[in-house]
Amino acid sequence: MNPETPAFKANARAALSDPQLQSALSGLPTGLVAQRTSARARLPEFEALRDIGRDVRNHALEYLDLYLETYERNATAAGAVVHWAETGQDAREIIARICQDAGARIVTKGKSMISEEIALNVDLEARGFEVVETDLGEYIIQNRLETPSHIIAPAIHLTQQQVEDDFRKLHTHLPAGRILEEPAQLVAEARSVLREKFMLADVGITGANFLIAETGSSIIVTNEGNGDLTQSLARVHIVLASIDKVLPTLEDVTTVLRLLARSATGQEFTTYATFSTGPRRPEDPDGPDAYHVVLLDNGRAELLGSEFREVLRCIRCGACMNHCPVYNAVGGHAYGWVYPGPIGAVMTPALIGVKAGGHLPNASTFCGRCEAVCPMKIPLPKLMRHWREAEFEQGHTPTRYRYGLKTWAWFAKRPRTYHFCARFAAAVLGALGSGAGRFSRLPFASGWTRDRDFPAPQGRTFQQLWAETRRGVPR
Amino acid sequence: MSPGQSARPGRPRVGLFVTCLVDLIRPSVGFAAVTLIERSGCDVDVPTGQTCCGQPAYNSGDQATAREIALQTIRAFDGFDYVVAPSGSCAGMLRSHYPALFKGDAVLESEARAFAAKVYELISFLVDVRGMTSVGSRFAGRVTYHDSCSGLRELGIKDQPRRLLASMPGVELSEMAEAEICCGFGGTFAIKYPDISNAMVDKKCASIAASGADLVLAGDLGCLMNMAGKLVRDGRPVRCRHVAEVLADELSDPPIAWPDKAVGEGSA
Numbered sequence: 001m002n003p004e005t006p007a008f009k010a011n012a013r014a015a016l017s018d019p020q021l022q023s024a025l026s027g028l029p030t031g032l033v034a035q036r037t038s039a040r041a042r043l044p045e046f047e048a049l050r051d052i053g054r055d056v057r058n059h060a061l062e063y064l065d066l067y068l069e070t071y072e073r074n075a076t077a078a079g080a081v082v083h084w085a086e087t088g089q090d091a092r093e094i095i096a097r098i099c100q101d102a103g104a105r106i107v108t109k110g111k112s113m114i115s116e117e118i119a120l121n122v123d124l125e126a127r128g129f130e131v132v133e134t135d136l137g138e139y140i141i142q143n144r145l146e147t148p149s150h151i152i153a154p155a156i157h158l159t160q161q162q163v164e165d166d167f168r169k170l171h172t173h174l175p176a177g178r179i180l181e182e183p184a185q186l187v188a189e190a191r192s193v194l195r196e197k198f199m200l201a202d203v204g205i206t207g208a209n210f211l212i213a214e215t216g217s218s219i220i221v222t223n224e225g226n227g228d229l230t231q232s233l234a235r236v237h238i239v240l241a242s243i244d245k246v247l248p249t250l251e252d253v254t255t256v257l258r259l260l261a262r263s264a265t266g267q268e269f270t271t272y273a274t275f276s277t278g279p280r281r282p283e284d285p286d287g288p289d290a291y292h293v294v295l296l297d298n299g300r301a302e303l304l305g306s307e308f309r310e311v312l313r314c315i316r317c318g319a320c321m322n323h324c325p326v327y328n329a330v331g332g333h334a335y336g337w338v339y340p341g342p343i344g345a346v347m348t349p350a351l352i353g354v355k356a357g358g359h360l361p362n363a364s365t366f367c368g369r370c371e372a373v374c375p376m377k378i379p380l381p382k383l384m385r386h387w388r389e390a391e392f393e394q395g396h397t398p399t400r401y402r403y404g405l406k407t408w409a410w411f412a413k414r415p416r417t418y419h420f421c422a423r424f425a426a427a428v429l430g431a432l433g434s435g436a437g438r439f440s441r442l443p444f445a446s447g448w449t450r451d452r453d454f455p456a457p458q459g460r461t462f463q464q465l466w467a468e469t470r471r472g473v474p475r
Numbered sequence: 476m477s478p479g480q481s482a483r484p485g486r487p488r489v490g491l492f493v494t495c496l497v498d499l500i501r502p503s504v505g506f507a508a509v510t511l512i513e514r515s516g517c518d519v520d521v522p523t524g525q526t527c528c529g530q531p532a533y534n535s536g537d538q539a540t541a542r543e544i545a546l547q548t549i550r551a552f553d554g555f556d557y558v559v560a561p562s563g564s565c566a567g568m569l570r571s572h573y574p575a576l577f578k579g580d581a582v583l584e585s586e587a588r589a590f591a592a593k594v595y596e597l598i599s600f601l602v603d604v605r606g607m608t609s610v611g612s613r614f615a616g617r618v619t620y621h622d623s624c625s626g627l628r629e630l631g632i633k634d635q636p637r638r639l640l641a642s643m644p645g646v647e648l649s650e651m652a653e654a655e656i657c658c659g660f661g662g663t664f665a666i667k668y669p670d671i672s673n674a675m676v677d678k679k680c681a682s683i684a685a686s687g688a689d690l691v692l693a694g695d696l697g698c699l700m701n702m703a704g705k706l707v708r709d710g711r712p713v714r715c716r717h718v719a720e721v722l723a724d725e726l727s728d729p730p731i732a733w734p735d736k737a738v739g740e741g742s743a
């Protein structure tokens with residue numbers, strides 16, 4: 001997927017005036033946000049659990065090499081074939097080769113953001129495979145030729161009506177008069193269509209929420225069960241996971257899962273939590289004949305040694321975007337690449353460069369709501385600021401803005417001159433704005449005054465009045 | 476009088492960090508702050524060596540400038556017992572971010588830490604440090620309170636202003652929905668991303684209007700300018716003031732972005 005992040009401003013503007021998108025987004029506060037709030041209230045130790053979760057992830061990252069080796073050893077012992085991929089290109093090649101070797105025609109997929117990150121579907125399709133997304137949300141957007149607008153609710157930008165219309169257009173083999181009013185009816189219809197694909201699939205690809213070092217297992221958590229069918233009905237199961245996903249023990253995983261579901265959807269636990277360890281054994285009733293794991297770096301090792309290290313704690317719950325007022329205003333597609341919201345504002349520059357991705361860490365008021373809800377306590381605003389620093393140091397800050405900053409700084413560093421000029425500015429603007437108390441147009445703040453007035457100064461500065469009245473002298 | 480000498484023995488000496496917006500746009504907030512700090516039993520002085528907290532540079536990635544301004548501020552307040560700012564955003568900058576700016580430089584970092592330990596946001600200072608429970612002013616009216624982000628999430632300011640408001644006979648607090656959600660100001664954000672900023676303040680103003688209050692209070696002038704500018708543009712009959720103005724009962728200036736003639740609200 002070609003990053004559209006440089007067009008963030010224009011995309012955001014379009015998003016703001018898209019009534020269907022706005023209507024779809026308006027459900028967030030009463031949906032995922034409210035659900036998380038009540039889940040948190042039901043678990044008194046939730047805040048303590050966040051600290052534990054953070055520590056678990058920090059520990060795993062601290063000894064990442066060790067746990068990855070342990071994972072590989074144990075997974076291999078269970079019959080897995082473990083592949084290491086440094087780049088997205090490497091991972092795509094490995095996966096394509098496995099599919100070719102399996103003589104595959106149809107490839108089913110469970111929901112996986114990492115596969116979006118490396119644009120896997122496009123690549124596999126170009127090589128002649130039929131790729132079928134089996135998560136309902138992913139299925140919906142795949143048919144619309146769209147990308148996910150949210151990391152756990154990929155079709156959250158659509159209204160139910162839009163989905164219904166799509167299904168009627170797409171599933172022409174079903175009776176035209178059928179009723180599709182409830183979400184459950186849409187799910188049932190998608191299921192019936194997908195069932196056939198599950199049966200025909202040769203290869204099933206899933207992501208992994210976590211990898212477990214002590215057992216060599218991968219785990220996916222879902223609510224639809226589609227991931228289970230994807231990985232157990234196909235002859236070959238491929239797990240694609242980034243290297244930061246490994247956790248030491250089963251115990252650690254369950255700790256983090258308690259946070260994941262609550263933070264993501266407000267559930268105590270997801271409907272399904274599926275552990276996979278190697279291919280089908282002779283005594284197993286079902287499962288794939290071959291089980292491959294592709295461990296992808298794609299920049300993670302570099303992040304590990306950088307000031308952005310903490311972002312690797314992310315468990316992709318989506319809480320930061322659900323609570324982000326910017327995401328709530330413009331939705332996920334405006335961000336222009338795979339990861340939207342605060343996590344996207346930190347990950348995107350790391351993956352596509354700060355020059356292309358620079359808008360995202362800038363388009364934040366640093367309101368701090370993301371950090372306040374992040375189950376892993378990732379200091380997202382601080383990391384966004386680090387990107388702004390990198391941008392400034394590398395000279396990518398827009399020239400006009402840089403110039404304005406420089407002028408302001410020149411004054412701010414000279415208190416006497418600053419106070420003198422502030423008096424002048426306050427006097428002039430105060431006189432111009434007196435009476436009305438505000439400006440409906442200001443040439444140097446046209447972005448502001450297009451939609452709101454700018455309050456007029458009272459006319460004299462505080463420093464000036466203080467010097468005149470000498471209220472600092474004790475009475 | 477030079478800073479650092481206690482004017483009246485036993486009374487802590489507070490340096491007021493005016494903030495650039497209060498200095499330029501609305502000095503009456505600064506004077507209300509002085510009144511309240513004095514009422515809490517402190518002496519106040521205002522060093523002239525201060526300008527801005529440096530956030531425009533810091534949040535734009537210009538660390539070098541931010542450090543210079545930080546050092547200038549730290550030195551300007553040398554010798555004060557406390558540094559108090561009528562803004563959660565600026566106080567958060569002084570308190571939480573100045574030390575981070577000097578990471579790696581042991582001497583300056585410890586100077587910044589010592590400084591940061593003296594810094595408080597105005598309302599938090601009155602309640603948490605000075606133990607104020609009542610401000611001794613009156614006001615009649617239905618108000619709503621917007622929780623500015625830095626004050627709320629960096630400094631834990633939530634109950635303090637509400638407690639002081641509750642101590643004023645005649646104040647009826649009508650909470651708006653989602654009082655804790657950002658108003659969309661964000662300093663340079665409002666200029667760099669005006670469309671998104673406008674969408675955010677639009678939602679905020681709808682919550683304000685739905686609260687039924689006729690006066691919005693907050694602890695940060697930046698947010699207030701944003702909300703006031705939007706409310707008047709949309710012709711909503713809701714006024715905006717810094718919470719210190721009401722707490723100090725210094726209401727002779729018109730509300731923010733409000734015409735001159737409509738003076739006086741509430742009762743003294």
Ligand code: SF4
Nearest residue numbers: 314315317318320374
């Ligand atoms: S950054 Fe935190 S809140 Fe956002 S997706 Fe990752 S874990 Fe969840």
